[in-house]
Amino acid sequence: MRLVVTGGRILSPAGPRGEERDIVIEDDTVADLVPPGSVRDENAQQLDAARRLIIPGLINAHTHSHGGLSKGIGDCWNLEILQTANPWLGGQRGNEDKHLSALITAVDQVEKGTTACYDLFFEFPAPSRDGMEAVASAYRAVGIRAVIAPMVSDLTFYQSLPGFIDVLNQVDGGEAGAMRMGSAETIIAALRDLAQTWSHPADTLRLGIAPTIPHHCSKDFMLGCRDVAREHGLVMQTHVGEAKYQAASSFPVFGMSMTKTMDSVGIVGPWFSPRTRCGSTTMTCGCLPRRGRRSRTIRPPTCDSVPASRRLATICVTV
Numbered sequence: 558m559r560l561v562v563t564g565g566r567i568l569s570p571a572g573p574r575g576e577e578r579d580i581v582i583e584d585d586t587v588a589d590l591v592p593p594g595s596v597r598d599e600n601a602q603q604l605d606a607a608r609r610l611i612i613p614g615l616i617n618a619h620t621h622s623h624g625g626l627s628k629g630i631g632d633c634w635n636l637e638i639l640q641t642a643n644p645w646l647g648g649q650r651g652n653e654d655k656h657l658s659a660l661i662t663a664v665d666q667v668e669k670g671t672t673a674c675y676d677l678f679f680e681f682p683a684p685s686r687d688g689m690e691a692v693a694s695a696y697r698a699v700g701i702r703a704v705i706a707p708m709v710s711d712l713t714f715y716q717s718l719p720g721f722i723d724v725l726n727q728v729d730g731g732e733a734g735a736m737r738m739g740s741a742e743t744i745i746a747a748l749r750d751l752a753q754t755w756s757h758p759a760d761t762l763r764l765g766i767a768p769t770i771p772h773h774c775s776k777d778f779m780l781g782c783r784d785v786a787r788e789h790g791l792v793m794q795t796h797v798g799e800a801k802y803q804a805a806s807s808f809p810v811f812g813m814s815m816t817k818t819m820d821s822v823g824i825v826g827p828w829f830s831p832r833t834r835c836g837s838t839t840m841t842c843g844c845l846p847r848r849g850r851r852s853r854t855i856r857p858p859t860c861d862s863v864p865a866s867r868r869l870a871t872i873c874v875t876v
Contacts, residue, residue, distance in 0.1 A: 559583055561596045565606030568613070575610050614672025619794070619832045621708070622676045622692055623647050625661035626654065636800040640714040644736075648681065652691040655680070659695035666701060673702040675794060675830075677767040682739030683747040684709065686754060693762050706765030706794055707748060709782065710773035711741040717773045718802065719809045745781035752789035765792045768824075770799075771815045772807055779822045786828065793824060797831040 560582040566575030567590060579596055581589040627646045631639065650658070659678070666674055676696075680688045684707035696703045715722050715733040722734040738744075748766060755764045768774045768782045786793050797815050798804045804815065811818045819825050 559598060559601040560604060561598070561601045562604045562606050562611070563593065565609045565611045567611045580611070612670060615670045617666055617671045617674040618830070620662060620666070620674050620676050621678065622659035622662040622695070623650075623655070623679045625658035625665070626650075628661075637714075637802065643679075643714075644681075647679065652687050655688050656691035656695050659692040660698065663696050663699035663701050663703075667699055671701070675704045675706065675765070677706050677708040677769070677794060679708040679769075682737075683744045684751060685747065686751065689751060689755075689764075693757055696762060697757075702761050704763045704765045704792060706767035706792070707751065708767040708769045709744050709748065710769045711738050711744060711775055711778040712773045713738055714773065717770070717810075718806050741775060741778040741781060745778070745785065748782065748785045749788075752785055752791060763792070764789075765794060767794050770796045770803060771818050772803065772810045776811075776818075776822055779819070779824060783822060783824050791828075793829045795819070795824075795829075795831050797833045799833065 562580040562582065565578075565580075567578045567580070568575050577593050578590045579593055580587060581591060581596060581601075624647075630646060631642060634642070655678075659676075662676070663674075676692065678684075678689070678692050689705060689707065692705055693703075696705070713733075713736050715725060715736060725733040739747075752764060757763075766782050766786050768779055771779070774782075782793070785791065796803075797819075807813070807815045807818065813821070816825070816831070819829075819831070
């Protein structure tokens with residue numbers, strides 16, 4: 558099937574106002590950009606894009622489809638409050654709920670011009686074939702390309718902070734201390750099973766792995782995630798330095814920064830993209846490129862992003 562999108566302006570490096578071009582689409586592929594009115598094909602479908610600026614599909618480099626059903630529930634939360642609320646925000650969901658949550662996330666992205674995303678999707682206590690298929694089918698139905706990376710850890714938020722459970726025990730009678738994620742062995746086995754059975758085309762729905770936050774993971778667990786990723790050629794992503802408490806607790810837990818910890822277990826490389834918000838990560842990344850390593854940092858559009866991104870670029874970190 559041939560479709561010709563006519564009358565629009567196409568955003569390009571040639572100029573800030575966009576160029577007047579018609580877009581020729583063959584089946585599901587953009588085949589050509591041609592001068593307005595130059596296509597003479599009576600059998601082609603026409604789509605009028607007059608008074609519209611057409612942009613290339615955007616890429617959302619970090620999203621969480623399990624959050625689709627909980628949009629608007631919290632307001633002005635910091636990360637610590639969100640971590641505390643996560644069990645009741647997304648717990649007790651069936652596969653239909655997971656599909657609907659991913660569907661909402663996919664539609665929301667398409668409406669904003671996004672055609673590809675990197676989704677860190679969470680299931681408790683471990684990722685499952687059915688849950689991942691529910692998410693994949695949602696993206697397939699909407700027509701968005703995605704990396705779907707099970708977001709995994711073998712430690713709870715409460716276990717990840719030195720001394721936190723001891724303090725909580727004094728007020729909650731041990732309830733937080735009794736909470737547990739799935740065991741490292743169970744989760745790694747689930748990841749390996751997904752990698753072996755994933756049947757979706759890699760150019761549309763690609764499998765990844767997302768050890769959620771370094772100090773929510775034991776070193777053995779990070780090594781297990783790394784091994785599965787290497788065995789099956791999977792990309793990896795994690796959260797690094799999104800809150801000050803993470804950067805501050807890394808040294809008591811591991812004796813080094815979060816980025817050095819990940820590098821020490823062989824996670825850092827061109828297949829790996831940490832998402833960061835906290836400026837302290839800019840400094841701790843500096844040791845990696847000097848040894849010939851490259852990593853990618855994703856930063857939200859905040860007022861301090863530009864100077865921080867420039868500093869990262871000077872040490873060969875792709876931003």
